[in-house]
Amino acid sequence: MARHYQLDPTSAGPATDFAAELNEQQLAAVTAAPGPSLVIAGAGSGKTRTLTYRVAWLLEQGTAPRNILLLTFTNKAAREMLERVGALSQSAAEGIWGGTFHSIGNRILRRNAERIGFRQGFTIMDREDQEEMIESIVAREGLRTNDRRFPKGEVLADIFSYSINTGAPISQVVATKYRYFMPLIAQIERVQVAYEGRKREANSLDFDDLLSKTLELLQMCEDVAAQYQQQFQHILVDEYQDTNRIQAELVDWLGRKHGNIMVVGDDAQSIYSWRGANFANILDFPKRYPTAQVFKIETNYRSVPEVLNVANASILGNERQFPKNLAPVRTSYPMRPALVPLSTNNQQATFLAQRILELHEEGVRLNEIAVLYRAHFHSMEVQLEFTRRGIPFSITSGLRFFEQAHVKDVSAFLKFATNPRDEVAFKRMVKLLPGVGAKSAESIWSQTSDVLDGGTEFGRLHGLKVPSKSAKNWEQLVHTLAELAPDGSILAPSTMIDSVLFAVYDDYMKSKFANYEARREDLNTLAGFARQFESTEEFLSQLALLGAVETTDALAVESESEKVTLSTIHQAKGLEWKVVFLIWLTEGMFPSSRSAETDEGIEEERRLFYVGVTRCCDELYLTYPDLRLNAGYGEALQRPSRFLTEIPEELVEGWEVSASRQKEPTSDDEPF
């Protein structure tokens, strides 16, 4: 018989040497005595390391894994942290409750659904299911009529979600975020009530329910609350600065018995208030927990001192914050951050391309370089320029400017007006009308091609047989097409884009997309770009060519994945690059004009700027154009962003870029 032999758990490996692997401030947080604690961890200071070691520490102190709850911003973050804990810790880490608030909510609700009127085995609706359910309610209630645009499922889902996560009533959300739907508030509220009922009937929960219903469960059922409060002896929360109202309340409830709540975050990086995050959660933590210990972790491992100096100086402008001073461990870099004024947005793109090619020559890999900006549309000229010069790039949103649905929709109008035989463009266009799917599009197309026979007398399309729901919109569409091609001639492309927006597409976007404003800016930028072209055909050919260029072969790069990153700052959160270009630093763009309306708005923008700067390890470029060429409505003088003027001069290195001998394209020039 085989001899049974058991390994002693303590012989699994050497004990973690916490003091050797952590700096003093990290060690203090990791080994903190029980009780509430707030860990303010600056950018690049090792938040992840601190949390991971804290969990390992708790295990070593004898806390059972199932008594630890680790809440993170993404499930991936939780997985990675727990893997690290597993590797670090001598005690088994399995059994720790780790994940996002949503996944933990789901886990709790799965066991207790009946207690709040749902059945076990409920389904979780993704965003698409949610929108479909809302749409069917709108249809059943007859709210969308031929005379009135009613918000689409996506927009309604967004309104409901924001309302739940912030606790603001629907009327307030609409009044502040969707002003153009104010007259419909009562109907929108009705849809929400019906939606709540329908979810119950279908035994389905949406994503927000995973938070709100969990909270409801804990508040309503004392025994359930007591069970989890007993279980979670230690609660750790990552990225606490971006929690919303419900998430903070959930933590409060779950931690009520033991009070061992450790929240980690950086108040200077709170950038999600627009989707419901509540900055006050982190700021007021010491007020809500007067006995809380506050730890600051201020050693930065990422950036050179020159970059950190800029970040530190900038964030000083914010009143609402925990003052801190990030200190670098890295040594000085030969270059201070470059402050680069450019004459126009086109020159800004040219500068980036040239400088990036030089850096590449000098041996910097393209994936060590990022171009960061406030809003997606700021990247358009850069995308054009990189495409033309064969610089490979990837975009964090996944979609290149010209591949976006709204850009393609509007282009479809232009394509059809210039080429009335373009069936694909026609179908894309008519499918925007209510009640027109693939089948009706086919039937309308066959009538249209008969009537037009390749000509541009669009007025002849009035009165075609279309689904009754879209009759009015069809007439409007025909009218618009006729305007685009008056008397057989074709308007200039930018005028066409303006007309399409004005007559049809702007309204469509408002009701269809939750991020209407961002899309509208994209289309203004497109109209601006189009102003360089007299001929619509030429404009459309350029669009097609730009979309088709395969950039990866153009530069000698080491691998397919070697690309410059183009990203909004929001999507760059948590990441880092050797070289960072922060672009479009002008008033109105960054800070965005909308955010500049309130002090809170400005402070959040400044935090966003701070996040941008602190993504940089070595070399930082801050660029802005003096003139915005091709803005949808004329050329506009730009003022440098206040975030630039706030930086003491001696911290940056002013660059003077002289125009190349080759003339820079202006709006009157040929494009390339």
Ligand SMILES: Nc1ncnc2c1ncn2[C@@H]1O[C@H](COP(=O)(O)OP(=O)(O)OP(=O)(O)O)[C@@H](O)[C@H]1O
């Ligand atoms: N005590 C330490 N000794 C050496 N390196 C460390 C230490 N703590 C953290 N680091 C390193 O510092 C870098 C930054 O850490 P991390 O990415 O966790 O920062 P962060 O606090 O999450 O930053 P941000 O909030 O800006 O995204 C990592 O490469 C990490 O390995």
